[in-house]
Amino acid sequence: MSLDDLKRLIKDMPISSVLGRYITLSHKGKDTKACCPFHDDHDPSMHVNDNKGMYWCFPCQKGGDAIHFVMEFKHLNYIEALKDICSQIGVRFEDYDTEKKKDPKREKARELLQRACEYYRKQALSGKHQAYLDFVKKRELPDETLERYKIGFSPAGNHLAAHLLQMPEGPEKGFTLSVAQEIGLIGKNDRGDFYDFFRERIMFPVCDTGGMVIAFSARATRPEDEKRAKYINSKNSFMFNKSQALFGLNLAKAQIRAKDAVIILEGQMDQIMMNRHGFENGVAALGTAFTEENFRLLLNLSRNFYLAMDMDRAGQKAERKNPRNSK
Numbered sequence: 001m002s003l004d005d006l007k008r009l010i011k012d013m014p015i016s017s018v019l020g021r022y023i024t025l026s027h028k029g030k031d032t033k034a035c036c037p038f039h040d041d042h043d044p045s046m047h048v049n050d051n052k053g054m055y056w057c058f059p060c061q062k063g064g065d066a067i068h069f070v071m072e073f074k075h076l077n078y079i080e081a082l083k084d085i086c087s088q089i090g091v092r093f094e095d096y097d098t099e100k101k102k103d104p105k106r107e108k109a110r111e112l113l114q115r116a117c118e119y120y121r122k123q124a125l126s127g128k129h130q131a132y133l134d135f136v137k138k139r140e141l142p143d144e145t146l147e148r149y150k151i152g153f154s155p156a157g158n159h160l161a162a163h164l165l166q167m168p169e170g171p172e173k174g175f176t177l178s179v180a181q182e183i184g185l186i187g188k189n190d191r192g193d194f195y196d197f198f199r200e201r202i203m204f205p206v207c208d209t210g211g212m213v214i215a216f217s218a219r220a221t222r223p224e225d226e227k228r229a230k231y232i233n234s235k236n237s238f239m240f241n242k243s244q245a246l247f248g249l250n251l252a253k254a255q256i257r258a259k260d261a262v263i264i265l266e267g268q269m270d271q272i273m274m275n276r277h278g279f280e281n282g283v284a285a286l287g288t289a290f291t292e293e294n295f296r297l298l299l300n301l302s303r304n305f306y307l308a309m310d311m312d313r314a315g316q317k318a319e320r321k322n323p324r325n326s327k
């Protein structure tokens, strides 16, 4: 991701959610105001407009966007202001500052995840895998939905591992195998043989907010696997943190902002079904409960949370954890 992506992320956030971290805002109806920090102000005379993404103070004629505000308020240059906002909203600046120094490990991981996603999707489209066809039929998932989510199928056997092992011997091969292991696409058994981590499962790519594949969540199709572990996720790695990622956020982001509301769902199938039926502002956690990190990320987009979870332990735990839960 680039600094342009970061600028876009900040622009997508309500300006009040950024300024509110630096100064006290007062909300009256649809108006948000603040005592202007740039002149001796006792009435709140600074207007903060979320629709326009701008602040404006009539008496002292200062105004601009969120980044501009932080530059003026903290006397920072542009990059310093971006870093400051990142630390406030809980985003890693380094994740966006990738243009100058591309991390070869991260690049390799992205390439492997993207290729795995395409491979699983191709398997799904081949029509060869009855377990996949049954899954799609049972849930009446239309092609359009399957394509939007790039839902795939991981066949039996060790095809990914075998494919990687075909690479010519050399440092590149060793590097590729070690990255593939680290991000959990393949594993290595006690005998030193590589195997595919996902087998005979329905594959749901998990994406970052920019739509890049960072992991997979996989649903069992074999009855014995269903009992043991119905869903498994990629293991945590430098690409993926289960307690931070939200399934569907890349697709729901714009609608969360447009509707100023987010629906929190139990699992990815709920998210997909809700999206299919026109509720496009839903997201699902990948762990057993919604985490504080999940909420912090979503609070940048909206403050209106609707919980649509079973009232089991996971759901209740998540509800209690939401500090602003009032819906």
Ligand SMILES: [Zn+2]
Pocket: 036, 037, 038, 039, 041, 046, 057, 058, 059, 060, 061, 062
């Ligand atoms: Zn002012």
